[in-house]
Amino acid sequence: MKEMLVVENLNAGYGKVPILKDVSIRVNEGEVVAIIGPNGAGKSTLLKNVSGLLNGYSGKIRFTEQNIESLPAHKVTRLGISYVPEGGRLFPNMTVRENLLMGAFCNREEIKKGILNEIYELFPVLKDRARQFARTLSGGEKQMLAIARGMVSRPNLIMLDEPSLGLAPNLVDSIYERLKALKERGLTILLVEQNTNYALEFSDRGYVLENGSIVMEGSGKDLAVSEHIKRHYLGL
């Protein structure tokens, strides 16, 4: 399988506070990879470093053979990595449609090719709300819009940060249904989740991140049956 994203010995943190210690992960083309771990383990920090919002102290990040560890966020996005941050980070004073348009800012051709219709098919509620300001959406709709916005540019890799955070169980189901549809289209996904059950069931492979280090790695199924995961994450 072809490697798409490779993180090697990444050390990173906020200012002088170190969070990640020698973290290495790999995501292959067409794969769904989950990173699970407790609150504060550094899962979001890892995604922020890949996306370019943060630049680490040392280590390498490669995306399809290109070194991206020192690139700013807008250049990383232009290479085809889409990052849906925790909480969605929508543009509250722009309409739903405008938010989607912004998602295609660096790939405007897709708008002409009719990607919005495709998105509206997958997320019908966004079509109904197209002219509403993003700030008026409900929590579930906001999350749908955030994911949809991350898709409009037809990225090669989409990184999702806690897509189920703060949502009611039935909404979590409906988010994961959409994610499955994306997976079936062959999209490469890197997922960060605290909702271990959903994450492991959904993904091909997973990493367990604790205190800034990768402590386990394996297929989603293998991780789900391991004693450590059962005891600490699934509460079995």
Add this chain to the structure above:
Amino acid sequence: MIGSQPRPESSQGGVVQAVIQNIINGTMMGCIYALITLGLSLIFGVMNIVNFAHGDFVMISMYFTFWASSLWAIETVATPLITFPFLFLFGILTYYLIIHKTLREKYVIQIAITVGLMTFLRAVAQLLWKASPRAISYSIVQGTFVIGNYTIMMSRFTSAVVSVAVIYLFSLFLNHTWQGRAIRAASDDLDAASLMGISYKWTYALAFGLGTAITAIAGGMLMTFQQVDPTMGLRFGLLSFCILALAGLGTTLGIIISGVIVGIAESLAMGMWDPRASSLVVYMIFILVLWLKPRGLFGRK
């Protein structure tokens, strides 16, 4: 016959007429103030920098208009065609050379740097154009026209119409072009905007350039009926702070309405009370708004 007209009635009618005349004048000035404020709001809304030099950009624009008009005999109303691109470049340069370096600094440093720019521009104006006021000698929009009992200056009327038209064009730009939407996105959430592939550096430079370039149009319009001196920038700067505080952020219609409110208040104070009272009334509005409605009358939360 004339002497026998009942005086009280006529003087009452005179007061009403004077009030309405002042409201008309104030409304027209208010539209130009709104245009100046739009530039300030663009800069403040996107990069959270209060540009104390904004009024001095207006002053510099007025001098450029004076130059274009007196040296090259260009019609005053048409001077923005030259001064607009020039001030746009000037704004972009100012951003890259001065403002960009202060983005991560403390608020105090940003204030100090724009106040420094303000005094610098004023000193340059004093050097280039001397301290005595300058005015243009001729413009096609001179003279007045009369509607009923009210006299309207052609120059102010044209300026108001141009101002409102430019504000409208800018709102179209912000709402319907990729670069305009990028500016709005960056002002909503900068990190999220970079994740869309928007370069914040260029977007900031663009917003600063456009915010500055808008003063070229305002300055050109003001020169059709006003003279310019090197110290008048501060007045426009403070007026536009006041209007922006009244309007709140992210509303172009709010800026027009607030501009007109301030214009009318100023004009009424000047015409009905005392010419020296105009600033007093404007700052009273400023203080009242900051006290009672700190987000402005029309601003988003």
